[in-house]
Amino acid sequence: MFRIKLVRETRDGRFVDGNFPTGAGALWIAYEEVAFEPHLRSLARNEVKEYCRVRQWQIDGGETAEEKTANETKAVYEAQARVAGTNHKAATPLSIAPTLPHQPDNYVEETDHTGRLGFGGHELRQSRRVEAARAEARPARQPRVAPQSNNAFERTSALAEREITRVELAQERAHLNAANPPAREREMQRLDKVWARQESLRMKARAEDAKMYSGVKYERKANGPFTGKLVSQGTIINIDGEDYVEYRVLTKPSFF
Secondary structure, eight states: OOOEEOOSBOTTSOBOOTTOOOSTTTTEEOGGGOOOOGGGTTSOHHHHHHHHHHHHHHHHTTOOTTTHHHHHHHHHHHHHHHHHHSTTSOOOOTTSOOOOOOOOTTOOOOEEEEEEEOGGGOEEEEEHHHHHHHHHHHHHHTTOOOHHHHHHHHHHHHHHHHHHHHHHHHHHHHHHHHHSHHHHHHHHHHHHHHHHHHHHHHHHHHHHSEEEETTEEEEEBSSSTTBTSEEOOOEEEEETTEEEEEOOEEOOOOOO
């Protein structure tokens, strides 16, 4: 199975967090949502899988910054050769290093005194075996021109991946619910009680913040000289040539 997982780091290894997704299954994304590098966009899904294996082997072997670009190019060709040579075979384990196609038993290797730097910084001799392997891999890649069948296979694989992710999430939720059902139920009951109490206080506050009597509306003031009191709108009146503002205040009866 080949799946895509997000990690909290940049390409050069720096840690980043930001808007990193959370929750079960959030780290796994669909293959179609991945934005590949330009040199990987033409590869099929199984070729990308082999490319990742080759690149991991190169990095584990001690890749330097100067070798990175050349190794990426070599990894692309190696991935295509693997898929072309093992199209009907089982997938190669991740721990196995890149290998060349098998040669006949009577094949005799002839090497010269020149060397060439290969995958992971190891020096591979330039021989007829390398050239013969390349010549054998080239025609094998020619029949791989079936875009419709490949597209159908990719769509089927993507649907299968999404279904697997959905089932895994459902199983994890069921496991969590089965592991601690009493605590979950108690928490839900507590939240329901808190919500009901808040709603009752809100409704009670709405009923007590305003009163109507004889066509006059009394509202509870939040500030001013009548803070907390039910007060009507002010009315300007004139007494002995002086202007006053008349308010009506509602209070409950008190006995002294």
